[in-house]
Amino acid sequence: MTRVLYDLCGCDEGLRFSPYCWRVRYALAHKGLDFNTRAWHFTDKEALAFADYDKVPVLVDGETTVTDSYEILRYLDRAYPESPLIGDGLAAARARFFKHYAERALAPAMMRTIVMDLYxxxxxxxxxxxxxxxxxxxxxxxxxxxSPxxxxxxxxxxxAPLRGQLEDGDFIDGEAPAAADYLVFGSFMWARVVSTADLVSNADPVYGWLERMLDLHDGTGRNAVRITDIEGAYR
Amino acid sequence: MTRVLYDLCGCDEGLRFSPYCWRVRYALAHKGLDFNTRAWHFTDKEALAFADYDKVPVLVDGETTVTDSYEILRYLDRAYPESPLIGDGLAAARARFFKHYAERALAPAMMRTIVMDLYxxxxxxxxxxxxxxxxxxxxxxxxxxxSPxxxxxxxxxxxAPLRGQLEDGDFIDGEAPAAADYLVFGSFMWARVVSTADLVSNADPVYGWLERMLDLHDGTGRNAVRITDIEGAYR
Structure with missing residues (x-):
């Protein structure tokens, strides 16, 4: 087994909170691929020198090293074409929007809410x-x-637009999840792991989707270590 | 020629401002299909009784009547499969998000800005x-x-997410426009026809996209009658 994901960790090695790494963890599970993770710290820049990169996720898949979460998803579709994540043509062009939606609309709002928990x-x-x-x-x-x-x-x-989408179907990508779901959900995992803030009310269609996403792939999200699982860690 | 689009008009019959009708006008042009429009007023409910509907757009294409802008785009892909608008599979699931993005994120913000111009x-x-x-x-x-x-x-x-998308490519749907572009652009046409408000600064990547969209299909958007073209109409 030679597949390794360099994965950001927090005050405990088991606390994995990077939204970008969560995208990749779900994408690997979506493809049914086994992997080990290597805990990485923000300041471990030299540990990634081999990849000529200074951030995670970094995926090492046999002889291949890929950096950047979106590029890793694209790589997985090329190397393992079954069960497309991003897809081709119009699907691929549209997938990219969800990356920007997560990074430029959702994450900044969440950051404002949870930044001290994250710290x-x-x-x-x-x-x-x-x-x-x-x-x-x-x-x-x-x-x-x-400022919560x-x-x-x-x-x-x-x-607002995500609510509309999830009133129409169980997942952003329709009847089953794919890249759009994982790109957006990564940010919710980030907040969930470090904070107990209620970001979405249980009457919101987004809430039901979050529950479904947590359960996917044998509960990979639901079983993730949270800050509250670590004795004495949550202020 | 039997293709007719019922199209909302304003204080002048030539003033066509419905964002939903603009989606369909662009979609028809995208498919290279000729059509006539029939000017319709909000209160002309009986004129649409034949379609069992009370809003526009309504498209009559030979023997077929289709209501609702999104359903019309779907119909056009079924009836005229060349140059897909929405596409299939993941592309289709993702296309729907742009409908919600336009209707729930962009249009309410624009409405707040231009509502008195619209009135x-x-x-x-x-x-x-x-x-x-x-x-x-x-x-x-x-x-x-x-409240502008x-x-x-x-x-x-x-x-914010649209900016990211248009830094990556010329159109939302990649190198050429398709449904995602038309779904979003309809709202900008709505504002443009009734108002002179500057919604987007010319340094914004969205601005360049708006210019490209206005020029598409022989300038169908750029040549549209605006309120300022009608003598004495703009307060």
Whole structure:
């Protein structure tokens, strides 16, 4: 078994919260592919030097190394064509929108809501790095950026089209999940692992979809270690 | 020539502003199909009795009558399979998201910005109907709902994923436009026909896409009559 996923970990090696790595974990499960994970820290840049990259996910599949979650999904469709994730033609063009929807509409709203929980879940050795890079990106301190009231209002607005989609069918990709579901769900796993914040009310069609996504592939999401599973870790 | 599109008109018969009808006009042009339009008013309910429907677009194609813009796009793919609009499988599941994105994220933000321009563009005989139905939907008067500052801020946030998509390619659907482009662009045509509001700055990747969309199919969007083309109509 030579398939290895470099996977971001938090204050416990078992705490895996990267939204991008979650996309890949679900994509590998979707293809029925076995893999081992290697716990990686934000500041372990040299551990990824072999891949000429400085972030995870990095997938090593035999002789092949692939970086970037979206590129890994594309690679998996090329190398293992059965059960397409992204698909071809119009399907592929449209799949990309869900990457942007997750990264530019949902994640920023969630970040605003959970950033202090996220900071708390990060390994102590990575916290200075996280604070420095994120404060530069946000243009303010984590504490100033943190605003669950604003974040939840922003998320509520951003979820409007997803609600419509999930009133029409069980998954974003129709009767069964594929890349669009995994691209978006990764961000929800990220929040779930580090925080107990209720992002979606149980009357929301998105809630039912989250439950279905958690159960997929033998409960890979539902069984993930959360910060509350680690004694003394949740402030 | 037996193809007829019932198309909403405003204070002038040539002023065609329905976002749903614009989707269909572009879809028909995409398929290279000729059609005539029949100008329709909000209050002309009896003119659509033959279709057992009370809204436009209604497409009559020979013996076939189809209502609802999304259903018309689906019908066109079935009846004229060349140059798919929606496509099949994953492409079709994903296409539906763009309908919801246009209707639930973009249009409400635009409505907030242009509602009084829209009211002004509506045929005098339809204004009471419009005011009554919309005020009921918004839960307040048109004047109270009208807030360009809030609408533009809301639109700016809602456009974030579209910006990402259009940094990656010329059209939402990749190198050439298809259903996702038309579903979203219909809402921009709606705003363009009734209002002079600048919804998108010319530094935005969405702006370049709007220019490309206006030029498509022999400039069908760019050549559309706007409220400012009608003498004395723009307040």
């Amino acid at each position: 708390n879940a990060i390994a102590p050795r990575d916290r200075d790095y996280f604070r420095e890079t994120r404060e530069k990106r946000f243009g303010r301190t984590l504490e100033e950026f943190h 009231a604003k974040g939840l209002a922003q998320l509520d607005a951003a979820l | 002004n563009a509506i045929a005098p005989r339809d204004r009471d109907y419009f005011r009554e139905t919309r005020e009921k939907r918004f839960g307040r008067t048109l004047e109270e709902f009208h 500052a809030k609408g533009l801020a809301q639109l700016d946030a809602a456009l």
